Amino acid sequence: MDAHRKDIHNSDIPVLCRACEARHRGVCGALTSSQLLSLNKQSTRKHIEAGSELIGESQETSSYANIITGVVKLTKMMSDGRQQIVGLQFAPDFLGRPFRIDSGISADAATDVNVCSFPKAAIERMIKEAPELEHRLLEQTLKELDEARDWMLTLGRKTACEKVASFLYLIATHINPEADPDSASFELPLTRSDIADFLGLTIETVSRQLTKLRKEQVIVIRNNRHVEVPDLDKLAEFASQ
Amino acid sequence: MDAHRKDIHNSDIPVLCRACEARHRGVCGALTSSQLLSLNKQSTRKHIEAGSELIGESQETSSYANIITGVVKLTKMMSDGRQQIVGLQFAPDFLGRPFRIDSGISADAATDVNVCSFPKAAIERMIKEAPELEHRLLEQTLKELDEARDWMLTLGRKTACEKVASFLYLIATHINPEADPDSASFELPLTRSDIADFLGLTIETVSRQLTKLRKEQVIVIRNNRHVEVPDLDKLAEFASQ
DNA sequence: CGACCGATTGATGGAAATCAACCGCTGTGG
DNA sequence: CCACAGCGGTTGATTTCCATCAATCGGTCG
Incomplete structure (x- = not known):
């Protein structure tokens, strides 16, 4: 290039x-x-x-x-x-x-x-x-x-949980392309409502899947917006990708 | 052009x-x-x-x-x-x-x-x-x-019925672009399994929605593959587009 | 302080998936 | 010639996941 x-x-x-x-x-x-x-x-x-x-x-x-x-x-x-x-x-x-x-x-x-x-x-x-x-x-x-x-593929064939994980993975790898490829920490650029519209879900389902991922220790949520991903590979697994 | x-x-x-x-x-x-x-x-x-x-x-x-x-x-x-x-x-x-x-x-x-x-x-x-x-x-x-x-938009936000209608509308308008813009008659290029994979549904749901559209007289089905659409505008309504 | 907004959590309902039986057709072989 | 297996498709019964409805929380702003 x-x-x-x-x-x-x-x-x-x-x-x-x-x-x-x-x-x-x-x-x-x-x-x-x-x-x-x-x-x-x-x-x-x-x-x-x-x-x-x-x-x-x-x-x-x-x-x-x-x-x-x-x-x-x-x-x-x-x-x-x-x-x-x-x-x-x-x-x-x-x-x-x-x-x-x-x-x-x-x-x-x-x-x-x-x-x-x-x-x-x-x-x-x-x-x-x-x-x-x-x-x-x-x-x-x-x-x-x-x-x-x-x-x-995400919209047509993935479950709600996989969709949310896929979204987080997408953001983690795009918001700061030069960052650490193993872990990530970022501000979500979208509201829950936007995330729902991106994933073809409702805000309630997005919220539930986020807390599920938090409880499974795949992500850490700070201020509703700030997300940390200690292990991107683990997130990718949840996203089935 | x-x-x-x-x-x-x-x-x-x-x-x-x-x-x-x-x-x-x-x-x-x-x-x-x-x-x-x-x-x-x-x-x-x-x-x-x-x-x-x-x-x-x-x-x-x-x-x-x-x-x-x-x-x-x-x-x-x-x-x-x-x-x-x-x-x-x-x-x-x-x-x-x-x-x-x-x-x-x-x-x-x-x-x-x-x-x-x-x-x-x-x-x-x-x-x-x-x-x-x-x-x-x-x-x-x-x-x-x-x-x-x-x-x-179809995958993320439409119902099964709207998805199937959207698919039929897509085929009707693409398989023979020069044809009558009001009605259509064609052979489906895809099997039910392919249609399901296109729409993010199962074959059973595709089948049910096709019979629903048939009963609603939006389409006529001849040989499982041959479909007639007497009124494309009506089909477009069912597709919400 | 209370109104409001975005987000979370809980209870319930519904649309589509899943499981299962069956239909119609084709091809095959005894 | 018929029996039957195989395949694509339909239909029915049941289950599951997500949407919907509803209450609540926490933060911000007037």
């Missing part, structure tokens, strides 16, 4: 981009430093508070964004109010659906979120100039497809 | 490609007639019988393919035997995971299938020459991602 990075020195990299993960693991890694500079002129950093909407369900959005920090949830809703979270996105994921207005999905900030936002047109023009950018988008889309299909 | 077709006349189009849907709606539409000709020299038509495997779960596959006719099911399996169908593919879908060996998915012919198969290397070389080809792959991948997320 690093082979695609056109820059060797940081000399002509925009200040805001220097520490940005999107330039390494994200889509911006596909750009030359001059392209990065031009895109940077049109980009703005934005802070979005937990709970507010990034992309409306079928409202047209005129910009794309990279997630800098925080967690974004992608939700589908039925007309009678039932809803399902169909994806979680972490830094440095690319946010926004290229080449189509909408697919009945809304994107909301699960936690406080910082994004780097660009006009749609700027990205689409740049795609034409840099095929490598489209390649990165394909890579991310394939990754999201894999994740969606993994989750389909 | 037609704007991308480089050919006006059929004169220099390979015989096998002339009637192929992949050249219109599929990935081959991204190729010039000379590229098509060169790819065609390396491609072979293959017939696969219902039930046999196209891509093993983690075995490396050295070729990609376009589906000419038939239905392919993508399956994920757990170590204890539970399984979930995570996608169905119809003509002229592209088959095979670009840029990665595997993602724990196996592809099996649900019905008898005809494919047009190419060596992996040929496609990957052609992607470098024709960015438009990668664009088509991105389009298809985004479509599959949308479908996967739609299905996540």
Whole structure:
């Protein structure tokens, strides 16, 4: 992946981009430093508070964004109010659906979120100039497809307990990818209600399974939100994965 | 989409490609007639019988393919035997995971299938020459991602009856896309067992819901496999979509 | 302090899984 | 030719897991 990075020195990299993960693991890694500079002129950093909407369900959005920090949830809703979270996105994921207005999905900030936002047109023009950018988008889309299909197995075939364990495992391995691969300690980015919507369960069942995992000593729960996992392998067993 | 077709006349189009849907709606539409000709020299038509495997779960596959006719099911399996169908593919879908060996998915012919198969290397070389080809792959991948997320809502939040109705609606609208948009009549490409694995149910529940829909006069069942839907809108209501 | 919100826990009900019997069809072999 | 085994599918009886309904807890904010 690093082979695609056109820059060797940081000399002509925009200040805001220097520490940005999107330039390494994200889509911006596909750009030359001059392209990065031009895109940077049109980009703005934005802070979005937990709970507010990034992309409306079928409202047209005129910009794309990279997630800098925080967690974004992608939700589908039925007309009678039932809803399902169909994806979680972490830094440095690319946010926004290229080449189509909408697919009945809304994107909301699960936690406080910082994004780097660009006009749609700027990205689409740049795609034409840099095929490598489209390649990165394909890579991310394939990754999201894999994740969606993994989750389909969880939704369709796992028990409530396995679902909750799978969720905790997912968060433990995504919220801080560089951390210890054996144990983990983190703040849950979702409320019980969100977790239920992600797992196709009710909040009561989520709560019961969490206390079950706590009693089985698979996890330690501090403040309803803070979770510690002393042994990730053990958690994976409970998740059947 | 037609704007991308480089050919006006059929004169220099390979015989096998002339009637192929992949050249219109599929990935081959991204190729010039000379590229098509060169790819065609390396491609072979293959017939696969219902039930046999196209891509093993983690075995490396050295070729990609376009589906000419038939239905392919993508399956994920757990170590204890539970399984979930995570996608169905119809003509002229592209088959095979670009840029990665595997993602724990196996592809099996649900019905008898005809494919047009190419060596992996040929496609990957052609992607470098024709960015438009990668664009088509991105389009298809985004479509599959949308479908996967739609299905996540079905798996997580719908009742057994809504799931079965959703499945019938999916088949009715995909098996013959050009047909009457109001009613439908088709052979189910999946067994009851496959349907159960697609819906996250058991075969018994699938069977019960089918008879329920039959008694409610939403569908007519002829030979266990042949289904008629006199009113697709009514079916969509039962599917809550 | 009390209202409110998110979360937990308990009691009960229901939808789907499980267990089991049976149907209709096909192919096979005595 | 018929007996019967095998397979996919249906139907019935029972069980189980999760949803639903309801009460309570703990923390925060006005």
